[in-house]
Amino acid sequence: MKGRMQAGAAALAIAVIFAATMTYALPAQPDTPAAPSPATPATPVAASPAVEAAAPSDPAVATDARLAGDEERTRLIVDLSRRITLGAFTLANPYRVVVDLPDVIFALPNEAGHEGRGLVSAYRFGLFAPGKARLVIDVGAPVKIDKAFVLDPVDGQPARLVVDLVKTDRESFMKSVAAPVRRAEDPPGLRASLAANGDTRPVIVLDPGHGGIDSGAVNGAAGINEKTVVLDIARALRDKLEATGRYRTVMTREGDSFVPLGDRVRIARELQAKLFISLHADSLSRRGNDDVRGATVYTLSDKASDAEAQRLADDENRADLIAGLDLSEEPSDVAGILLDLAQRETKNFSAQFARTLGGAVAGAARMHKSPLKSAGFKVLKAPDVPSVLFELGYLSSKRDVDLMTSPEWRSNVTDAMVTAIDAYFSAQVAKPSATSISVGSAAAGANGADGVTTNGMQGSGIQAQPAAIRP
Numbered sequence: 001m002k003g004r005m006q007a008g009a010a011a012l013a014i015a016v017i018f019a020a021t022m023t024y025a026l027p028a029q030p031d032t033p034a035a036p037s038p039a040t041p042a043t044p045v046a047a048s049p050a051v052e053a054a055a056p057s058d059p060a061v062a063t064d065a066r067l068a069g070d071e072e073r074t075r076l077i078v079d080l081s082r083r084i085t086l087g088a089f090t091l092a093n094p095y096r097v098v099v100d101l102p103d104v105i106f107a108l109p110n111e112a113g114h115e116g117r118g119l120v121s122a123y124r125f126g127l128f129a130p131g132k133a134r135l136v137i138d139v140g141a142p143v144k145i146d147k148a149f150v151l152d153p154v155d156g157q158p159a160r161l162v163v164d165l166v167k168t169d170r171e172s173f174m175k176s177v178a179a180p181v182r183r184a185e186d187p188p189g190l191r192a193s194l195a196a197n198g199d200t201r202p203v204i205v206l207d208p209g210h211g212g213i214d215s216g217a218v219n220g221a222a223g224i225n226e227k228t229v230v231l232d233i234a235r236a237l238r239d240k241l242e243a244t245g246r247y248r249t250v251m252t253r254e255g256d257s258f259v260p261l262g263d264r265v266r267i268a269r270e271l272q273a274k275l276f277i278s279l280h281a282d283s284l285s286r287r288g289n290d291d292v293r294g295a296t297v298y299t300l301s302d303k304a305s306d307a308e309a310q311r312l313a314d315d316e317n318r319a320d321l322i323a324g325l326d327l328s329e330e331p332s333d334v335a336g337i338l339l340d341l342a343q344r345e346t347k348n349f350s351a352q353f354a355r356t357l358g359g360a361v362a363g364a365a366r367m368h369k370s371p372l373k374s375a376g377f378k379v380l381k382a383p384d385v386p387s388v389l390f391e392l393g394y395l396s397s398k399r400d401v402d403l404m405t406s407p408e409w410r411s412n413v414t415d416a417m418v419t420a421i422d423a424y425f426s427a428q429v430a431k432p433s434a435t436s437i438s439v440g441s442a443a444a445g446a447n448g449a450d451g452v453t454t455n456g457m458q459g460s461g462i463q464a465q466p467a468a469i470r471p
């Protein structure tokens, strides 16, 4: 580690010399509140088609990264295979610096970004949107982007991205914060064709959590992260659902890309999906929790069913913040209709599917000791799409990791999910009020329509605890 820091310091000295003579790709941030978005001409990033067209087609590769400096001035340096353009801006609540890049492949050491130095507490990197990468730097205090530029390769040194941050006060920081930017990209074309082709089969939206710059929970020792596990399982589930011929399935992400939470909800709503299933894997960072295991099905509620559910919802709701989105620009379209009848009915259907799913999966996988819970998950807030969030297990548990990565377990669990989905939809077809769903456990659906209507998912209303708990 020492050697790396010294190397960093040397690179800093060299870079400072170059910085004195070169033209920056990015000027210092303007001081006005109406600072440009990262897509304005002042900050030529990948958002501009002209820039993309001019750039070589192969993505640049980031091979190493290091921090140098102290609490007054800190520099982040990223080695690159070639020169690229960048845009940088700051965000508040919490303080962050976001560096937008064109398509970059990050081949950085595993530990990159985990440890801070000087003004930087940590940083993340990854794909933000197709063809666009992003670095998000967490800073513990207000900073100013003094310089942000890319150096050409020279004298055997790779090209280098350099971000210089200097300490500032909160007032100056708030003045420099970029105008909020949210992605306003059209959903994939698939959606239009789904709506137009006259196919009346129900649409199921599968939502693999996290992605791209947001890895979700990570088990470094096992070398796996949540975004990959849930994507693999979502793909397997999609294939099985498609094979039944009974459903149209859409994934909120097909690959390792970041999708904001609001967009996931929007996809389900635009498609008028009949079911939305968000897939995740939990993790407990506190020591002594290695034995906490098992799958849990969550539904939406204003008040969390218990403290752990609240903790998890807080974790999962951080996804947009992790990826460097400004949460003050949350769309408010959902808020106004939360309490109408459709919302109430949606909640009942969500609870019904959660019980069915919990019952079915209990026959295939180990469930958490309280397998049905609720909390305020942003991704479950579609007022008109029954939605559940399925935590497959704990990445902090070695035994759960062994299961979640085993083909047999994955096969059993996705089979059970198909069974639950079939049962849920056949009950709806048979009788819209769905009085009896019996999958996996005799108790599932036993409380009937009235129970479904009044009980939701909270407290003693949960009468359908999965019966079979397997190791």
Ligand SMILES: [Zn+2]
Pocket: 209, 210, 216, 217, 226, 279, 280, 281, 316
């Ligand atoms: Zn998650």
